[in-house]
Amino acid sequence: MTSPVLDLAGIGIGPFHLSLAAHLDSIPSAGVCFFDDKPAFDWHPGMMLEGVELQTSFMKDLVTATLPTSPWSFASYLVSQKRFYEFLNADFDAIPRREFARYLSWVAAGLDNLRFGRSVREVRFKEGAFHVRFDDETRFARNLSLGVGLKPNIPDWGQVVQGETCFHTSQAAYRLGGLKGRRIVVIGGGQSGAEIMQHLLSQPEAADQSIAWISRRQNFQTLDDSPFTDEFFTPQYVERFHALPRSRKQPTVAQQKLAGDGISASTLRAIYQKSYALRHLSGKEHDLAFLPHREVLDLRHEGGEFRLVMRNGFDGSVEMVSADAVVLATGYVFTVPDFLAPLGERLDLDERGLYQLREDFSVEWDGPAAARIFALNAGRHSHGIAEPQLSLMAWRSAVIVNALLGREHFDLALRPSAVKWVGDSAEALSRMAQGSAL
Ligand SMILES: Cc1cc2nc3c(=O)[nH]c(=O)nc-3n(C[C@H](O)[C@H](O)[C@H](O)COP(=O)(O)OP(=O)(O)OC[C@H]3O[C@@H](n4cnc5c(N)ncnc54)[C@H](O)[C@@H]3O)c2cc1C
Ligand SMILES: NC(=O)c1ccc[n+]([C@@H]2O[C@H](COP(=O)([O-])OP(=O)(O)OC[C@H]3O[C@@H](n4cnc5c(N)ncnc54)[C@H](OP(=O)(O)O)[C@@H]3O)[C@@H](O)[C@H]2O)c1
Structure with a gap:
């Protein structure tokens, strides 16, 4: 060495x-x-x-x-x-x-x-x-x-069609400029998809462009950053979570999705307001579609355009949409x-x-x-x-x-949270009972 x-x-x-x-x-x-x-x-x-x-x-x-x-x-x-x-x-x-x-x-x-x-x-x-x-x-x-x-999450159907006009959001700042005037579909109802939509709707050419936004989630759903939800982002909660049996962890994480991966309310408001202005104030017929509750099943490049097949989770139907360009806002994987x-x-x-x-x-x-x-x-x-x-x-x-x-170089002790995630509630309740008896 x-x-x-x-x-x-x-x-x-x-x-x-x-x-x-x-x-x-x-x-x-x-x-x-x-x-x-x-x-x-x-x-x-x-x-x-x-x-x-x-x-x-x-x-x-x-x-x-x-x-x-x-x-x-x-x-x-x-x-x-x-x-x-x-x-x-x-x-x-x-x-x-x-x-x-x-x-x-x-x-x-x-x-x-x-x-x-x-x-x-x-x-x-x-x-x-x-x-x-x-x-x-x-x-x-x-x-x-x-x-x-x-790493960028590219679903199987997205693997073969990636290129200048079909790319993951991690490439967006370099590639969006080349899509002016094209029919664009954004796939993914998280914050990245929302930011792409906000960007596209802010461009001068948006009024003449066809734009669709697909979310697999039931709707375009807001980030939950309310006070009790933010308790999930504390050391006390993480320590309790780590101690849970594995069988309990996965469903808990799935239920909490919108606390981490929802869309900022300010971004959703900006998108809705831009959509309003384009539809009603721009003086043009606008081709803008919000497609919630759609899971993309297949994506092909045929006849010079992209063709997407989606399952509509609202009524169970299968739908198709065509586009010149596709932005994969499909998140990230470990x-x-x-x-x-x-x-x-x-x-x-x-x-x-x-x-x-x-x-x-x-x-x-x-x-x-x-x-x-x-x-x-x-x-x-x-x-x-x-x-x-x-x-x-x-x-x-x-x-x-x-x-x-191998030592407590940083003192990480915190006051116990008022939110009792596990059995120490019994202790807290008994303290309260004693307090009320005095
Ligand atoms: C657009 C975006 C915005 C986000 N904003 C927020 C936010 O506002 N709030 C929030 O809480 N979270 C946010 N996140 C989530 C999270 O905080 C970020 O993804 C954060 O960057 C994760 O940090 P990291 O250090 O794990 O990884 P990264 O930031 O991805 O950094 C990893 C680094 O490792 C390097 N690397 C990889 N392989 C090798 C190798 N073999 N050799 C050498 N180097 C290598 C990469 O080049 C990269 O520089 C955001 C995520 C995204 C995608
Ligand atoms: N401004 C910021 O602070 C900022 C900006 C960008 C990202 N971030 C953070 O970075 C993290 C990643 O965000 P992200 O938006 O890139 O990823 P994400 O939150 O994981 O969103 C990916 C989206 O793609 C959808 N999807 C995946 N496969 C699909 C398919 N086959 N058909 C339809 N939809 C499909 C997912 O649906 P399901 O939900 O149903 O799986 C999900 O809605 C998040 O924590 C986010 O908050 C923060």
């Missing part, structure tokens, strides 16, 4: 590893390095459309929840940019996503434990260390952290990265091919206990719906740092 053995090698630098790197930056003795294949930090650039907003409070930044004195907070960023007061005066209900992306890039530029333009090709475990191989070198680490994000292939059977995956994650976000595997593999954004099934979201990234980073150091 030539280069020093790192305490931790992190693969991928999205917001989640950026948060972990920012926490580790406060511990000078930690030998850590994070690697990303992009030339520089860039947060979902393919979806950076005009006017898009963050769905999360800016207080839930990379560090504030666990390390409020960190120089890498959103407030520090505002001060460094000399626009603290102006930002507050702007009084955003939801801040522009571009602003949060700039904050993330500012942190990435300031941390010295990050390396960009480094694509990890393979990870092996030999002689008590992970061997992380790039094209031109190999780095060694006692622990590994995986922060490679999710996959075990190819570079882990050499570890193969040593990873303990469940029957769906998902990691078995311990409470501290380390993966069950048959290597030595001291050689941990942490995985972020890979545990919706184990830690609940907060896992792919920004909300708890600072807390998760602190949990991982504590696990790595």
